[in-house]
Amino acid sequence: MRILNFLLLLTLCFSVTLGALAEGLQPVDLKAFVGASPFQNINADYLLPRGRQVIDGTPFQIDGVIFVKGGKAASASTNSRVIPVGRSFEKLHLLVSGQTKSPEGTAVGKIHLLYTDGTEADVELRFGDHIRNWYGPWHKAEPPLGDSNSRVSWIAQFSAAATTDDYLRLFHVILNNPSPDKEVRSFTLKSTGKPTSLMFIAISVGPAKVEPLLDTIHLPKNPFPDLRPRNGDLVRGEGMVKSRDGSPIAGAHVVVSGVRQFEEGYSESSMDAPAVSQESTTDSGGKFVLPPLPDNRFYRLFISADGFASTTYGGMDPKSDPIEIRLNASTNAAATSKFMASAKVVDMDGKPISFAIVEPDGVGDGNGSYWGSGEGFPEQLMTDKNGEVVLSRKDHFEKVRITVHAPNLAPAKVWLDATNQMTTVEMGVGGIIAGRVVKDGQPLAGIRIGVTGSDRNSMHDVGNYYTKTDSNGVFNLTHLPPNTKWWLSGTMSSLKTNGAIQPTMVESGSHGASNNVGDMQVIKGLTLSGTVKTLHGEPLPKSVAIQLGYDLFADYQSAKVDSDGRFRFDGLHKGEADISLSTQGWRFGGNMRSEDFWNPWRLVGLIENDKNDLLLVIEKGNIDYNSNSSNNGQIPSTDMPQNRPIAGAEPSAGPPAIILAGKVVDDKTGLALPVVRITPGRKPPIVSTGTPAPKPLLEQVLEPLKTKTIPWNERPYWQFNRKGSFTNSNFAVEFFPLTSSPILRVEADGYEPIETEPVTVTTSNLVIRSNRARVPMALCFFRTANQHPAPPFFMQCSRNNLV
Numbered sequence: 001m002r003i004l005n006f007l008l009l010l011t012l013c014f015s016v017t018l019g020a021l022a023e024g025l026q027p028v029d030l031k032a033f034v035g036a037s038p039f040q041n042i043n044a045d046y047l048l049p050r051g052r053q054v055i056d057g058t059p060f061q062i063d064g065v066i067f068v069k070g071g072k073a074a075s076a077s078t079n080s081r082v083i084p085v086g087r088s089f090e091k092l093h094l095l096v097s098g099q100t101k102s103p104e105g106t107a108v109g110k111i112h113l114l115y116t117d118g119t120e121a122d123v124e125l126r127f128g129d130h131i132r133n134w135y136g137p138w139h140k141a142e143p144p145l146g147d148s149n150s151r152v153s154w155i156a157q158f159s160a161a162a163t164t165d166d167y168l169r170l171f172h173v174i175l176n177n178p179s180p181d182k183e184v185r186s187f188t189l190k191s192t193g194k195p196t197s198l199m200f201i202a203i204s205v206g207p208a209k210v211e212p213l214l215d216t217i218h219l220p221k222n223p224f225p226d227l228r229p230r231n232g233d234l235v236r237g238e239g240m241v242k243s244r245d246g247s248p249i250a251g252a253h254v255v256v257s258g259v260r261q262f263e264e265g266y267s268e269s270s271m272d273a274p275a276v277s278q279e280s281t282t283d284s285g286g287k288f289v290l291p292p293l294p295d296n297r298f299y300r301l302f303i304s305a306d307g308f309a310s311t312t313y314g315g316m317d318p319k320s321d322p323i324e325i326r327l328n329a330s331t332n333a334a335a336t337s338k339f340m341a342s343a344k345v346v347d348m349d350g351k352p353i354s355f356a357i358v359e360p361d362g363v364g365d366g367n368g369s370y371w372g373s374g375e376g377f378p379e380q381l382m383t384d385k386n387g388e389v390v391l392s393r394k395d396h397f398e399k400v401r402i403t404v405h406a407p408n409l410a411p412a413k414v415w416l417d418a419t420n421q422m423t424t425v426e427m428g429v430g431g432i433i434a435g436r437v438v439k440d441g442q443p444l445a446g447i448r449i450g451v452t453g454s455d456r457n458s459m460h461d462v463g464n465y466y467t468k469t470d471s472n473g474v475f476n477l478t479h480l481p482p483n484t485k486w487w488l489s490g491t492m493s494s495l496k497t498n499g500a501i502q503p504t505m506v507e508s509g510s511h512g513a514s515n516n517v518g519d520m521q522v523i524k525g526l527t528l529s530g531t532v533k534t535l536h537g538e539p540l541p542k543s544v545a546i547q548l549g550y551d552l553f554a555d556y557q558s559a560k561v562d563s564d565g566r567f568r569f570d571g572l573h574k575g576e577a578d579i580s581l582s583t584q585g586w587r588f589g590g591n592m593r594s595e596d597f598w599n600p601w602r603l604v605g606l607i608e609n610d611k612n613d614l615l616l617v618i619e620k621g622n623i624d625y626n627s628n629s630s631n632n633g634q635i636p637s638t639d640m641p642q643n644r645p646i647a648g649a650e651p652s653a654g655p656p657a658i659i660l661a662g663k664v665v666d667d668k669t670g671l672a673l674p675v676v677r678i679t680p681g682r683k684p685p686i687v688s689t690g691t692p693a694p695k696p697l698l699e700q701v702l703e704p705l706k707t708k709t710i711p712w713n714e715r716p717y718w719q720f721n722r723k724g725s726f727t728n729s730n731f732a733v734e735f736f737p738l739t740s741s742p743i744l745r746v747e748a749d750g751y752e753p754i755e756t757e758p759v760t761v762t763t764s765n766l767v768i769r770s771n772r773a774r775v776p777m778a779l780c781f782f783r784t785a786n787q788h789p790a791p792p793f794f795m796q797c798s799r800n801n802l803v
Contacts, residue, residue, distance in 0.1 A: 024059075024206055024207070024210050025058060025059055025091075025093060025204045025205070025206035025207075025210055026059075026087070026204060026205060026206055027052070027059055027060055027061035027202060027203070027204045028061075028083065028085060028202075028203045028204065028205060029061065029084075030061070030063060030064075030066060030083065030200070030202065030203060031061075031063040031064070033066050033081050033083060034063055034064030034065055034066055035064070035065070035066070035067060036067065037064070037065030037067045037199060038065075038067070038099055038134070038197075038199065039065060039199075042158070042160040043326075044156075044158050044160070044168070046244070046246065046326060047156045047158060047168065048062065048064075048065070048201070049062055049154075049216075049217050050062050050063065051063075053202075053216045053217050054213045054214060054215050054216045054217070055095060055153050055154055055172065055215060055216075055217045056151070056153035056172040056212075056215070057212025057213055057214075057215065058093050058172060058204055058212070058213070059204060059213060060093075060095050060201070060202035060203075060204055061202055061204075062095070062201055062202045065199050065200070065201055066081075066189060066199070066200040067197065067198070067199055067200075068109060068189050068190065068191050068197060068198040068199075068200065069191060069197045070099075070100065070102075070108060070109075070191045070192075070193065070194055070195050070196045070197040070198065071100075071193065071194070071195050071197070071584075071585075081188065081189070082114075082186045082187075082188055083186055083187055083188065083189070083203075084185070084186045085184040085185065085186055085187060085205065086183070086184075086185065087183060087184065087205065088177075088180060088181060088182060088183045088184065089177055089180065089184065089205035089206050089207070090176070090177055090180040090206070090207050090208040091174055091175070091176065091177065091205065091206060091207065091208050092111065092123065092174070092175040092176075092177060092203065092205055093172065093173070093174055093203065093204040093205065093206070094125075094171075094172070094173040094174075094175065094200065094202075094203055095153070095154070095170055095171075095172060095200075095201040095202040095203070096125070096130075096131055096170065096171055096173055096198060096199060096200050096201060097131055097132075097133075097134035097169060097170045097171055097198075097199050097201075098127060098131045098132060098133055098134060098196040098197065098198060098199070099133065099134055099196065099197040099198075099199065100133065100195045100196050100197060101127070101132075101133055101195065101196065101543075102127040102128075102194045102195050102196040103127070103128075103542060103543075104127065104128030104129075104143075104146075105126055105127070105128050105129060105146065106126060106127045106128070106192075106194055106196075107124045107125070107126050107127075107192050107194070108125060108126065108127045108131075108191065108192055108194045108196040108198065109124075109125035109189065109190060109191055109192060109196075109198045110122045110123060110124050110125060110190050110192060111123045111125070111175070111187050111188070111189060111190075112187060112188040112189075112190055113177065113178070113179075113184050113187050114184070114185050114186050114187065114188075115179060115182040115183065115184055115185060116182070116183045116184075116185045117182060119179070119182070121177075121178040121179060123175050123176070123177070123178070125173065125175075125198070126146070126147075127194070127196050128143075128145065128146055129145060129146035129147045129150065130145065130146075130147050130150040130171065130173045130175075131145075131150070131171045131173065131196075131198075132145070132171075133196075134168055134169060134170065134199065135161050135164065135166040135167075135168065135169075136152070136155075136166055136167050136168070136169045136224065136225065137165065137166060137225055138161075138162075138165050138166055138167050138224065138225055138226060138262075138317070139165055139225060139226055139227070139262040139263075139317075140165070140225060141225065141227060142225060145171075147173075149173070149174040149175075150171055150172070150173045150174070151171065151172055152169045152170070152171055152172075152219075152224075153170060153171065153172035153219070154169065154170040154217060154219075155167055155168065155169050155219055155220055155224050156168045156169075157320070157321065157323050157324075159311075159312070159313045159314040159315075159325070160314060161314070162298070162313070162314035162315035162316070163266040163314035163315060164265075164266065164314075165262055165263075165298065165315065167224050167225075169224070170199075170201055177205075184205075195584075220320070220321040221321055222319070222320045222321050226317065226319070226320060228319070230262075230295050230296035230319070231295075231296065232294040232295065232296045233294070233295050234292035234293065234294060234295070235292060235293060235294075235295045235318040235319050236289050236290060236291070236292055236293070236318065237289075237290040237293055237299060237316050237317075237318035237323075238287070238288065238289050238290070238318075238322040238323075239254070239287070239288055239316070239322045239323035239324060239325060240282075240285075240286045240287055240288075240322065240323075240324045240325070241254065241282045241286050241288060241303060241305065241325045241327065242286055242324065242325070242326050242327070243308070243326065243327060243329070244326055244327070244328050244329065246326075247286075248282070248284075248285050248286025248287075249282060249286050249305050249308065249327060250282055250283065250284045250285075250286060251281060251282060251305060251306065252281065252282040252286070252288070252303060252304065252305035252308075252327070253279065253281055253303070253304050253305065254279060254280045254281070254282065254288045254290065254301055254302075254303050254325075255277060255278070255279040255280075255301065255302050255303075255355055255382070256275050256276050256277060256278045256279070256290065256293070256299050256300070256301060256302075257269075257271070257276065257300050257301060257302040257312065257357045257380065257382075257405075258270065258271055258276065258299070258300035258357075259271075259273035259275050259276060259297050259298070259299055259300070260297065260298050260300070260315075261296070261297060261298070262296070262297075262298060264298075266300075266314060266315070268466065269298075269300050271357065271405040271406075271407070271411070272407065272408060272478065272479055273297075275293050275294070275297070275299060276407045277355060277406075277407045278290055278291045278293065279355070282305075290318070293318045295317075295318055295319040298315040298316070298317060299315065299316045299317075299318065300312060300313065300314065300315060300316075301313040301316055301325075302357060302380055302382055303325055303327065304382055305327055307329065307330055308327035308328065308329060308330050309327060309328045309329070309330050309378065310327075310378055310380070310381060310382065311325070311327060311328075311378075311379075312379055312380050313325055339392060339393060339394070339395065339396055339397050339418055340390055340391065340392040340418060341390075341391045341392075341397075341399070341400050341416035341417060341418045341419070341423070342388065342389065342390045342391070342416070342421075342422050342423065343358075343388070343389055343391075343402065343404075343414070343416055343422065343423045343424070343425050344386070344387050344388050344422050344423070344424050344425065345358075345383050345387045345388075345389070345404055345406070345412075345425045345427060346387055346424060346425070346426055346427070347409070347426070347427055347428070348426065348427075348428045348511065352383075352385075352386050352387025352388070353383060353387045353406050353409075353427060354383060354384065354385045354386075354387060355382050355383060356382065356383040356387070356389075356404050356405065356406040356427075357380055357381075357382060357404070357405040357406070358380065358381040358382065358383065358389050358391075358402050358403075358404050358405075359379070359380050359381075359402065359403045359404075359405070360377040360378070360381075360391060360400050360401070360402055361401055361402070361403055362400065362401030362415075362458070363375060363376075363377075363397050363399070363400050363401070364397065364398050364399040364400075364415075365395070365396055365397050365398060366396070366398050369399075369458070369459065376393035376394065376395050376397075377391055377392075377393050377400065388422070391416065397418055398417070398418050399415050399416060399417050399418060400415070400416050400418070401413065401414065401415045401416075402414055402416060402425075403463070404425055404427065406427055408429065408479065409427045409428060409429060409430065409479060410427065410428060410429065410430025410431070410479045410480055410481050410482065410511070411430075411463070411479070411481065412425050412426070412427050412481075413461075413462060413463070413481070428482065428511035428512075429479060429511050429512050430478065430479040430480045430481060430482055430508070430511060431480045431481070431482045431483070431484075431508030431509045431510065431511065431512075431513050431514070431515065432476060432477065432478050432479075432480065432508070432509075432513070432514035432515065433451065433476075433477045433480060433486070433488065433506055433508055433514075433515050433517060434474070434475065434476045434477070434514055434515070434516045434517070435449075435474075435475055435488075435516060435517040435518055435519065435520055436469070436472070436473045436474050436475070436518070436519050436520065437449065437469050437473045437475065437490065437501070437519075437520050437522060438473055438519045438520070438521060438522065439498055439499065439521070439522035442473075443469070443471075443472050443473025443474070444469060444473050444498060444522060445469055445470060445471045445472070445473060446468055446469060446494065447468065447469045447473070447475075447490050447491075447494050447495060447498075447522075448466055448467075448468050448490060448491040448493070448494035449466065449467055449468070449469060449475045449477065449488070449489070449490050449491075449520075450464055450465060450466035450467070450477075450488075450489065450490075450491060450553070450554075450555075451464065451465050451477060451480065451486035451487065451488050451506070452464045452486060452487045452552070452553050452554045453484060453485070453486060453487075454485040454486060454487055454505060455485070456551065462481045462484055464554050465477055465480055466491070468494075480508040481508065482508055482509065482510050482511050482513070483507070483508065483509065483510060484507065484508050485505060485506070485507050486505070486506050486507065486508065487503045487504070487505060487506075487552050487553045488503065488504050488505075488506045488517065488520070488553075489501045489502070489503040489504070489553040489555070489573070490520070490522070491555050492555055492556075492557045492571050492572070493557060495522065495525070495571050496570075496571060497570065497571070498522050498525075498571070499522045499523050499524050499525045499571060500522070500523055500524075500525035500526065500571050500572060500573040501520055501521070501522055501523070501573065502523065502573045502574060502575075503550075503552055503553040503573065503575065504517070504520070523573075525570055525571035525572055525573065526572040526573065526574065526607055526609065526610050527568065527569065527570050527572065527610045527611075527612065528548065528568075528569045528572055528577075528607060528610075528611050528612075528614060528646070529566070529567060529568035529569065529611070529612045529614065530566075530567060530611075530612065530613055530614030530615055530616060530648065530650070531564075531565045531566055531567075531613075531614075531615055531616070532544060532546070532561050532565045532566075532567065532616045532617075532618060533565060533615065533616070533617055533618075534589075534617070534618055534619065535589040535590050535617050535618065535619040536619065538620070540561065540563075540565055541583055541585070541586055543560070543583065544560070544561035544581075544583045544586070544618075545558050545559065545560055545561065545581075545582045545583060546558070546559050546561060546567050546579060546580075546581060546582070546616065547559075547579070547580045547581075547582050548569050548572075548577055548578070548579050549577065549578055549580075550573075550575055550576070550577050550578075551576060551578065552575055552576060557569060557571075558582065572607055573607075574606075574607060574608055575606070575607060576604065576605070576606055576607075576642050577604070577605065577606075577607050577646060578596070578602050578603065578604045579594075579602060579603040579604075579616070579646070580601065580602040580603075581601075581616075581618060583618075585620060585621075585622065586618050586619065586620060586621070587601060587618065587619060587621050587622065587623045588600075588601065588602070588603070588616065588617065588618055588619075589617050589618055589619030589621075590617035590619070590649055591649065591657070591722070591734045591735075591736070592615075592616070592617060592647070592648045592649050593605075593641065593644070593647035593648065593649075593653050593654060593736050594641040594644070594646050594647050594648065595641065596641060596642075597635055597640065597641070597717065597719070599625075600719070600721040600722075601623040601624070601625060601721075603616075603641070603646065603648065604641050604642045604646075605641050605642060605644055605645055605646030605647060606642070606643070606644065606645050606646060607645075607646055608645055611645075611646065613650050613652055614646070614647070614648045614650060615648040615649045615650040616648050616649070617648070617649045624721060632715075632717055632718055632720075633684065633712075633714075633715030633716045633717040633718070634684060634712065634713055634715065634717060635682060635684065635717050635740060636684055636685065636738075636739055636740060638738075638739055639682070639738040639739055639740050654736060654737070655736075655737045656737075656762075657734045657735060657736055657737075657762075658734070658735040658736070658737055658742055658759075658760065658761065658762050659732055659733070659734050659735075659762045659763075659764070660731075660732070660733050660735070660742060660744060660759055660762075660763055660766060661730075661731065661732035661733075661763065661764045661765075661766065662730075662731065662763070662764070662765055662766025662767055662768065663728075663729040663730050663731070663766075663767060663768070664676045664726075664729045664731070664746055664748065664768045664769075664770055665729060665767060665768070665769055665770070666751075666769075666770060666772070667769040667770060667771045667772075668772075672728060672729035672730075673729045673748045673751070673770060674727065674728065674729070675725060675726070675727055675748065675749070676725070676726050676729055676731065676746055676747065676748045676770075677723060677724070677725050677726075677746070677747040677748065678723070678724060678726060678731050678733060678744055678745065678746055678747075679718050679719065679720060679722070679723040679744070679745040679747075680718075680719045680722050680723075680733050680735065680742065680743075680744060681716045681717055681718040681719060681742075681743045681744065681745060681755075682716065682717045682719075682735075682738065682740035682741065682742060682743065683714075683716050683740060683741045683742075683743050683758045684713060684714055684715075684716075684717070684739075684740045685739050685740060685741075686714055716743055716755065717740070718745060737760075741758030741759070741760050742758065742759055742760065743755060743756050743757070743758050743759070744756045744768075746768055746770065748770060750772060750773055751770040751771065751772055751773055752770065752771045752772070752773050752774070754768060754770055756768065
């Protein structure tokens with residue numbers, strides 16, 4: 001009897017437990033709705049846990065990502081998907097993150113609830129309160145989330161995020177159901193159209209009060225963000241190297257290929273730091289431990305292993321948790337490709353340099369040469385123990401440019417031909433440029449000094465190199481390519497309110513030689529400020545930023561535009577500068593005096609004095625980087641904006657504009673054309689070359705029959721980016737006075753295109769008469785009634801008349 005009672009009690013307890021579980025948090029099945037996501041875009045999909053998991057004490061079912069696009073693409077993706085639920089609940093638990101920032105407190109998404117009684121409700125998801133960008137700042141402070149029921153619950157390190165000093169994160173967000181007593185039939189995940197896209201990883205629903213479960217996924221041991229003091233203490237960086245499927249790789253070679261400070265960008269990594277070339281080899285379990293490294297730096301790693309494609313890891317913090325690196329299986333392209341180039345890297349004594357970093361950054365394929373990337377090649381390669389390296393890709397190429405880096409040696413930039421011959425690349429210690437930065441006779445510490453190669457031709461570009469002044473204002477730019485001319489200056493961001501340094505031409509000597517340029521004076525910096533307005537009077541978009549840069553000495557700074565449209569740049573030096581807009585979905589619009597003829601998406605001009613009235617006009621639209629034709633004409637150098645003071649649309653910048661206005665009509669009827677397309681252009685001035693020599697009589701007779709060739713310096717230049725459509729035939733086009741004269745190209749459907757003669761004064765009553773397009777003349781044959789061909793004759797005929 002006691003046994004029977006015990007069994008009954010056990011059954012009752014089990015039933016109660018099942019009931020409690022049934023009333024607990026339950027994951028919603030999202031498997032049918034997942035798809036492509038940003039995780040896949042950066043090859044990080046393996047990081048995302050799968051299956052039934054407990055995160056932050058909450059059960060979730062993870063089968064992928066539902067990606068809801070923000071911005072103008074908000075109507076795409078899963079916005080219209082209806083996800084069934086079939087139960088009532090008090091709380092909605094989201095495992096979610098955002099992509100791209102929005103202003104704090106902005107509603108970026110909503111969960112639209114549909115109840116079984118037909119009523120509906122929306123629950124908002126707000127940026128800054130519930131979620132932020134899935135790239136979280138690693139070594140910078142960030143304000144806490146506004147909602148205490150939202151928190152970071154999943155963290156991962158990844159190469160792509162580390163390049164920008166970030167880590168990956170997901171948020172556990174707990175939201176209230178407005179009608180917890182009603183059964184929810186389904187819900188829909190929606191974007192509000194703000195810039196932030198949403199990644200829904202998992203959703204669970206249930207009561208407000210539940211006991212947290214034991215986590216199956218834990219947060220890292222070290223803090224993220226990591227704001228602990230760093231004093232350069234030596235720490236061993238650790239990690240794992242695995243194959244794409246997660247199997248450990250033994251014998252992988254891991255080497256430090258670059259070092260940078262936490263606040264520096266990925267491209268600023270130094271290859272001269274003592275830690276460069278520190279290395280380790282993975283054990284049988286795929287684990288590596290690097291030699292002790294200072295904990296106040298980021299370390300770029302290069303990883304290689306037999307049978308696998310080499311890769312670069314964006315930044316390891318040795319004080320943080322061990323990292324995981326995945327390698328893809330090698331395609332062995334070098335063994336099968338017909339398109340290869342090879343090099344042997346040696347020092348000045350002819351000895352091979354092992355484990356030198358090789359970066360492809362240009363390629364020639366017979367149709368032209370391209371710089372800035374080695375498309376189709378790995379981002380980085382490394383020489384073997386014999387100093388040799390092979391570069392190959394599946395697509396045809398005739399030559400590839402490489403930059404070779406090795407510790408304590410000057411980088412070497414070399415073009416390699418795609419041949420069977422091994423090219424020898426010799427590296428030396430390079431030249432030194434030294435000096436001191438002073439202001440009012442006092443040294444300035446911490447100023448970032450750099451050099452940019454004076455020859456900006458991409459074929460010969462030697463790059464940019466930087467260092468910082470010490471406590472005595474002294475700088476030493478070491479291991480520079482030898483016997484090279486440079487522009488030397490200080491960066492605007494490091495000088496800040498101290499002023500500016502006017503770029504100076506200097507030259508590096510031979511290998512081992514030092515050139516001391518003496519004191520570089522910091523002078524009063526110039527100011528450029530102004531206003532941004534929209535072309536059609538719309539409100540300014542949020543987060544407008546203007547970028548200013550110098551081409552002579554590669555340096556840029558960005559200025560945010562305030563709510564009144566004002567912006568300001570300080571610490572500028574004299575010289576040619578360019579101004580561009582870095583706001584997605586907007587571009588420069590209207591007509592501005594310093595619009596770059598060849599790159600109309602930016603302004604370019606001379607900064608000579610303070611200027612506080614620059615007016616920049618912007619319009620909605622994407623930037624067209626290919627708006628000019630390769631067959632376009634030339635503009636005299638005196639008219640080129642880079643040879644004139646920088647100016648926008650402000651009236652004070654020069655003489656009043658020339659406005660050509662009028663209408664386009666049919667030449668025969670005189671009726672206005674409903675729609676015309678007009679491209680503004682300029683006719684260069686004709687330079688007199690004196691009286692031409694008399695031509696022979698036969699040449700004079702044949703002259704009218706020849707096709708007239710326009711000299712290259714007299715061909716019209718057309719501003720294709722300003723091509724506009726006008727209705728009711730009325731048009732008005734604005735020009736600024738230059739030595740080249742305003743002209744118009746007029747087009748309309750069914751009419752011959754017209755190029756006007758130059759007009760140099762404002763004209764409001766132009767009448768352009770357009771002829772209808774002629775039907776091509778053809779030799780036509782007609783058949784008589786007895787099918788015999790009639791005599792041929794010329795006429796304007798349609799295709800249907802032709803035999």
